[in-house]
Amino acid sequence: MKKDVITKATDDAHIILIVDDETDITITYAMLFEYHGFRVSTACDGQSALQAINLLTPHIILSDYMMPLMNGAELCRTLKQDPRWKNIPFILSSAAFHINDIDTPYDLLMQKPVVFGELLTEVLRLLEKK
Amino acid sequence: MKKLQNNSQTKHRLSLTSSGVPGFDEVLGGGFPRHSLYLIQGLAGSGKTTLACQIGFDHAAKGEKVLILTLIAETHGKMLNHLSNFSFFDEQLIGQNILMFGGYNELVKGGLDGLLQLITGMLAKHNADILIIDGFRSVRDSSPTTIGLSEFMLSLNSLVASMECTTFLLSPTEGNVADSENTLVDGLIELSQHQEGMQLIREVKVFKIRGSKHLLGRHVFEVGENGVVVYPRLEAISTNNRTMDAASSALVGFGIPGWNNITKGGVNKGSTTELLGNPGVGKTLMGLHFIYEGLQSGENCLILGFYESPPRLIAKARSVNIDLAKFIDNGQLQIIWNPPLEISVDALAHQTLENASERKVSRLFIDGMDGLLDIVMHAGRARPFLTAFINELRSRQVTTFITRELPYLGDRLPKNIDNSPSSILYENIMLLQYVEISGINHRQIAVLKLRQNGYDSANHVMLISDHGVSIGRSISAEKLTQEIIKNNALNNES
Numbered sequence: 073m074k075k076d077v078i079t080k081a082t083d084d085a086h087i088i089l090i091v092d093d094e095t096d097i098t099i100t101y102a103m104l105f106e107y108h109g110f111r112v113s114t115a116c117d118g119q120s121a122l123q124a125i126n127l128l129t130p131h132i133i134l135s136d137y138m139m140p141l142m143n144g145a146e147l148c149r150t151l152k153q154d155p156r157w158k159n160i161p162f163i164l165s166s167a168a169f170h171i172n173d174i175d176t177p178y179d180l181l182m183q184k185p186v187v188f189g190e191l192l193t194e195v196l197r198l199l200e201k202k
Numbered sequence: 203m204k205k206l207q208n209n210s211q212t213k214h215r216l217s218l219t220s221s222g223v224p225g226f227d228e229v230l231g232g233g234f235p236r237h238s239l240y241l242i243q244g245l246a247g248s249g250k251t252t253l254a255c256q257i258g259f260d261h262a263a264k265g266e267k268v269l270i271l272t273l274i275a276e277t278h279g280k281m282l283n284h285l286s287n288f289s290f291f292d293e294q295l296i297g298q299n300i301l302m303f304g305g306y307n308e309l310v311k312g313g314l315d316g317l318l319q320l321i322t323g324m325l326a327k328h329n330a331d332i333l334i335i336d337g338f339r340s341v342r343d344s345s346p347t348t349i350g351l352s353e354f355m356l357s358l359n360s361l362v363a364s365m366e367c368t369t370f371l372l373s374p375t376e377g378n379v380a381d382s383e384n385t386l387v388d389g390l391i392e393l394s395q396h397q398e399g400m401q402l403i404r405e406v407k408v409f410k411i412r413g414s415k416h417l418l419g420r421h422v423f424e425v426g427e428n429g430v431v432v433y434p435r436l437e438a439i440s441t442n443n444r445t446m447d448a449a450s451s452a453l454v455g456f457g458i459p460g461w462n463n464i465t466k467g468g469v470n471k472g473s474t475t476e477l478l479g480n481p482g483v484g485k486t487l488m489g490l491h492f493i494y495e496g497l498q499s500g501e502n503c504l505i506l507g508f509y510e511s512p513p514r515l516i517a518k519a520r521s522v523n524i525d526l527a528k529f530i531d532n533g534q535l536q537i538i539w540n541p542p543l544e545i546s547v548d549a550l551a552h553q554t555l556e557n558a559s560e561r562k563v564s565r566l567f568i569d570g571m572d573g574l575l576d577i578v579m580h581a582g583r584a585r586p587f588l589t590a591f592i593n594e595l596r597s598r599q600v601t602t603f604i605t606r607e608l609p610y611l612g613d614r615l616p617k618n619i620d621n622s623p624s625s626i627l628y629e630n631i632m633l634l635q636y637v638e639i640s641g642i643n644h645r646q647i648a649v650l651k652l653r654q655n656g657y658d659s660a661n662h663v664m665l666i667s668d669h670g671v672s673i674g675r676s677i678s679a680e681k682l683t684q685e686i687i688k689n690n691a692l693n694n695e696s
Contacts, residue, residue, distance in 0.1 A: 096361075104361075
């Protein structure tokens with residue numbers, strides 16, 4: 073039996089940027105985070121994510137690791153080197169059991185498939201910490 | 203290289219959840235891999251809703267949360283009415299662990315996006331373990347674009363995985379076609395019906411289950427008061443298990459002293475013996491002697507019959523001084539009896555093997571192989587079925603006697619199943635025949651085949667009296683008349 077439903081985060085209206093080249097992931101997480109009161113922005117790779125960030129500053133970023141053009145590790149390093157974005161919590165997720173970019177300055181690394189309940193808990197924790 | 207921290211998910215990725223449907227887990231390869239998306243398809247009346255709801259009620263009874271979402275399907279009231287006939291139905295669960303919703307309005311108003319949003323909200327709000335979507339064909343009927351439907355299926359799959367909700371889509375379709383509803387699910391199960399003459403049986407076929415080694419092919423299922431019961435095809439189970447019989451050298455007697463002597467003690471324990479003979483020659487009596495010997499030794503025995511009902515069989519035994527009734531009363535003997543009409547051979551085999559395992563049956567007497575073969579519906583299946591059935595009996599160390607009828611007229615041997623000889627299937631074959639001498643039919647018995655060496659291969663007179671079957675001495679056909687006259691004289695004196 074599962075645990076009880078996690079309390080919604082509706083009052084904060086945080087913005088989460090979801091970066092993934094798999095459409096089903098962005099669609100699913102977008103709907104789930106919206107259900108929990110988030111405002112959601114999505115991007116299909118690192119480069120698109122950088123453009124989105126310039127338009128709408130997210131409070132937290134969830135990014136896939138393996139993506140075309142710019143992968144999640146490169147995106148993370150780029151953002152963490154920029155004073156404007158370096159304090160945005162960055163969750164990196166990957167379907168692979170290991171990632172090669174050991175110096176990636178992410179805040180949290182999660183293995184896919186990520187169970188939404190666990191993801192939401194971590195997102196709320198990182199936002200609170202911030 | 204950095205190892206991911208939350209690997210706990212990896213080890214659970216392929217964990218299985220029981221269907222709660224008798225026999226189904228064995229077909230699925232142990233159960234359903236959790237948190238996956240399954241399509242259960244089958245035309246009207248095939249049993250989709252019953253099967254899915256039985257799974258739902260089983261999980262709800264364990265405290266899990268189950269959501270039933272209907273699109274264009276029967277109303278919730280009607281559905282509950284129909285389900286209430288089954289023993290798994292528990293009205294206390296409705297509204298508590300089982301919640302029912304309608305989704306058609308969202309599909310009409312918001313298209314696939316609207317429906318997906320509804321499902322997302324339902325799963326997020328109720329944190330369900332099981333989701334059943336009935337009437338899923340409506341999704342295709344809502345005329346989405348091909349790519350739109352694929353995107354919807356992909357997103358739904360991703361959603362249920364993320365929300366850890368094992369999901370069943372029910373659709374009145376058939377076949378493993380290249381539509382996205384079939385290709386973008388983790389499992390595809392089809393329920394269908396097979397017709398032979400006027401008889402109809404239900405079958406289930408698993409096209410695919412990702413992450414599970416399921417049994418291929420079709421398997422019979424029945425819908426009764428307890429809901430769906432699946433009988434995994436014996437041939438598939440036997441092939442997968444490849445259980446080796448112990449090849450015991452211990453001997454099991456026939457229960458007929460004269461014949462035990464001639465066969466040097468009887469047949470090997472766990473072996474199968476065919477009693478092949480003309481109608482009325484004494485095959486059943488011989489089988490009853492075999493059973494009676496076991497009962498008197500304290501063994502548990504089983505009779506599987508097709509023609510003579512248990513009362514008639516007991517009376518027949520009593521007429522030759524074999525008292526079966528007391529062993530039925532004390533539980534040592536059970537009789538499974540079915541006229542060979544519209545019964546499932548899979549269900550019967552399952553019942554027999556389960557009985558043999560549970561009661562530790564050492565002797566089985568199948569009275570009427572012809573009856574058993576008559577209820578094997580599919581052409582060409584008799585032989586592999588029988589091979590699997592006998593293998594399963596051997597692996598349980600059950601010594602089995604099977605009667606098989608020779609024709610009334612003539613002396614030709616019957617065509618065996620699929621025109622193959624019995625010798626491959628049975629370790630031992632006893633031939634019981636009438637021989638005509640001077641216009642009178644007399645019984646004779648011979649060993650056609652016996653696994654161990656050292657038996658007397660001559661024909662012998664077989665006599666039936668008030669004390670059952672007895673064996674006369676070996677004789678040639680020319681001397682048979684003298685033997686009969688002599689035995690008749692002896693009987694008259696006694």
